[in-house]
Amino acid sequence: xxxxxxxxxxxxxxxxxxxxxxxxxxxxxxxxxxxxxxxxxxxxxxxxxxxxxxxxxxxxxxxxxxxxxxxxxxxxxxxxxxxxxxxxxxxxxxxxxxxxxxxxxxxxxxxxxxxxxxxxxxxxxxxxxxxxxxxxxxxxxxxxxxxxxxxxxxxxxxxxxxxxxxxxxxxxxxxxxxxxxxxxxxxxxxxxxxxxxxxxxxxxxxxxxxxxxxxxxxxxxxxxxxxxxxxxxxxxxxxxxxxxxxxxxxxxxxxxxxxxxxxxxxxxxxxxxxxxxxxxxxxxxxxxxxxxxxxxxxxxxxxxxxxxxxxxxxxxxxxx
Amino acid sequence: xxxxxxxxxxxxxxxxxxxxxxxxxxxxxxxxxxxxxxxxxxxxxxxxxxxxxxxxxxxxxxxxxxxxxxxxxxxxxxxxxxxxxxxxxxxxxxxxxxxxxxxxxxxxxxxxxxxxxxxxxxxxxxxxxxxxxxxxxxxxxxxxxxxxxxxxxxxxxxxxxxxxxxxxxxxxxxxxxxxxxxxxxxxxxxxxxxxxxxxxxxxxxxxxxxxxxxxxxxxxxxxxxxxxxxxxxxxxxxxxxxxxxxxxxxxxxxxxxxxxxxxxxxxxxxxxxxxxxxxxxxxxxxxxxxxxxxxxx
Numbered sequence: 290x291x292x293x294x295x296x297x298x299x300x301x302x303x304x305x306x307x308x309x310x311x312x313x314x315x316x317x318x319x320x321x322x323x324x325x326x327x328x329x330x331x332x333x334x335x336x337x338x339x340x341x342x343x344x345x346x347x348x349x350x351x352x353x354x355x356x357x358x359x360x361x362x363x364x365x366x367x368x369x370x371x372x373x374x375x376x377x378x379x380x381x382x383x384x385x386x387x388x389x390x391x392x393x394x395x396x397x398x399x400x401x402x403x404x405x406x407x408x409x410x411x412x413x414x415x416x417x418x419x420x421x422x423x424x425x426x427x428x429x430x431x432x433x434x435x436x437x438x439x440x441x442x443x444x445x446x447x448x449x450x451x452x453x454x455x456x457x458x459x460x461x462x463x464x465x466x467x468x469x470x471x472x473x474x475x476x477x478x479x480x481x482x483x484x485x486x487x488x489x490x491x492x493x494x495x496x497x498x499x500x501x502x503x504x505x506x507x508x509x510x511x512x513x514x515x516x517x518x519x520x521x522x523x524x525x526x527x528x529x530x531x532x533x534x535x536x537x538x539x540x541x542x543x544x545x546x547x548x549x550x551x552x553x554x555x556x557x558x559x560x561x562x563x564x565x566x567x568x569x570x571x572x573x574x575x576x577x578x579x580x581x582x583x584x585x586x587x588x589x590x591x592x593x594x595x596x597x598x599x600x601x602x603x604x605x606x607x608x609x
Numbered sequence: 610x611x612x613x614x615x616x617x618x619x620x621x622x623x624x625x626x627x628x629x630x631x632x633x634x635x636x637x638x639x640x641x642x643x644x645x646x647x648x649x650x651x652x653x654x655x656x657x658x659x660x661x662x663x664x665x666x667x668x669x670x671x672x673x674x675x676x677x678x679x680x681x682x683x684x685x686x687x688x689x690x691x692x693x694x695x696x697x698x699x700x701x702x703x704x705x706x707x708x709x710x711x712x713x714x715x716x717x718x719x720x721x722x723x724x725x726x727x728x729x730x731x732x733x734x735x736x737x738x739x740x741x742x743x744x745x746x747x748x749x750x751x752x753x754x755x756x757x758x759x760x761x762x763x764x765x766x767x768x769x770x771x772x773x774x775x776x777x778x779x780x781x782x783x784x785x786x787x788x789x790x791x792x793x794x795x796x797x798x799x800x801x802x803x804x805x806x807x808x809x810x811x812x813x814x815x816x817x818x819x820x821x822x823x824x825x826x827x828x829x830x831x832x833x834x835x836x837x838x839x840x841x842x843x844x845x846x847x848x849x850x851x852x853x854x855x856x857x858x859x860x861x862x863x864x865x866x867x868x869x870x871x872x873x874x875x876x877x878x879x880x881x882x883x884x885x886x887x888x889x890x891x892x893x894x895x896x897x898x899x900x901x902x903x904x905x906x
């Protein structure tokens with residue numbers, strides 16, 4: 290927790306060679322040192338600023354321009370004002386994709402949180418090979434999505450794949466996990482939960498690691514039930530980590546491309562097309578750069594606003 | 610917090626009434642609970658790891674027209690290395706990923722130092738800017754960069770995707786480095802300034818020298834991001850010779866009948882480096898980069 294407080298209050302704390310730190314040194318010496326410091330700092334941060342301008346600044350401005358034109362990848366095209374935005378906002382595929390993105394994000398965030406929390410709580414207790422399980426359970430997060438999506442495909446895609454075959458053997462019919470619109474949406478969400486729960490598990494585990502066990506012993510002697518301990522001790526203690534992990538996972542889910550695209554390609558009949566997949570398809574498959582970029586731009590603006598607000602909140606909570 | 614403190618203080622009074630005779634019964638129940646939880650977590654882990662075990666198993670399983678006897682073969686690997694460009698893809702992936710790691714640490718470390726030690730509106734503004742940037746969808750940058758890079762001959766080019774990887778690791782990498790530098794006491798640098806060291810000199814000779822764990826965490830983050838990327842590769846790489854492994858794996862799905870043995874052999878090749886990095890440097894692994902920096906240890 291102290292690291293957090295420090296890192297977030299970092300920007301406002303006056304520590305550092307440029308800071309007015311104590312009465313040491315004459316005024317003259319101080320000012321030459323801080324001028325030299327300022328130059329060194331500028332020099333140290335410059336490469337990072339240039340890269341950000343190239344990879345994030347320039348494209349964002351250019352995307353803003355493209356969103357106002359009806360061009361393609363080769364030509365900027367004619368200026369059409371806000372037409373792209375109005376056509377996107379009034380189109381059925383956009384709202385369908387927005388709805389799926391919402392469902393995907395909600396299931397991704399809370400599904401992985403619940404599983405991650407349960408596993409973190411069990412792994413916190415003394416069980417054999419505790420450390421080994423912690424490492425093994427992180428693998429879904431470490432293994433490339435290209436690899437895991439291939440395995441999920443093999444397991445579920447066709448009626449003769451192992452998982453549908455198992456359902457069949459149990460007398461539950463032969464579900465088409467990636468061909469039926471509803472089932473495909475469920476499968477993609479489950480895949481996302483499978484990838485993401487280790488992240489939640491690790492965030493919660495490290496928050497729990499700082500909790501003193503005597504708190505639990507004391508409260509159980511005091512007659513608190515397991516459930517009371519969970520709701521009144523555990524949850525409040527990990528609330529900050531939980532909050533941050535929800536925010537980050539929301540961002541990961543909204544921006545996710547490979548999880549969806551590699552498993553279903555956005556289909557069947559667009560049932561698993563998220564906003565990012567829709568934008569990608571519009572630009573690189575239908576060559577409608579304007580509307581595609583307009584979607585990406587709408588997402589970007591939403592995320593900028595959301596993340597600025599959340600950043601303020603996190604900073605506020607860290608200084609309390 | 611107040612609840613916790615309250616129960617903690619109230620505990621000793623309740624403890625005196627605890628009957629001693631039930632202690633062994635409690636230990637028994639604890640033991641049983643312990644094994645019950647062990648079985649539960651074993652089952653969960655087994656189910657969770659099915660896709661990974663499937664990948665490994667299929668990579669070593671003989672294909673339909675294989676001459677191998679028994680259930681185990683290395684044939685899939687020899688086939689893919691002979692008949693596909695998997696060697697080239699592996700090399701491409703390694704080159705782009707390692708370059709990304711080196712450059713992003715080299716750029717993020719000094720920037721992180723400024724964020725950690727600097728003050729004022731510019732520095733805090735930059736910190737906010739980095740946080741906002743890490744939340745943006747890469748797709749927004751990809752389209753304009755595609756147009757820009759097309760004019761510069763950087764499409765279908767490993768240099769092009771490496772630049773984008775470095776740029777997209779930058780915000781989180783800088784945050785991670787800054788968070789690590791925060792944990793290094795400034796007194797170390799102050800001592801070196803008194804000895805006549807410049808700010809830059811004390812950064813490289815004092816701070817960096819003590820930052821190996823932070824550098825490793827940042828490097829692992831950049832490694833995984835570049836190694837696992839699919840979106841940038843699918844947009845920018847066009848030909849077999851420039852493909853990285855994620856694109857290489859996908860080429861198998863363009864055929865009519867997927868040869869699963871070959872796919873999984875390539876998939877396994879792609880899975881090994883991140884798993885090795887993770888196994889070897891587990892201690893420095895921080896999930897979600899910025900998540901670790903934000904939530905603290």
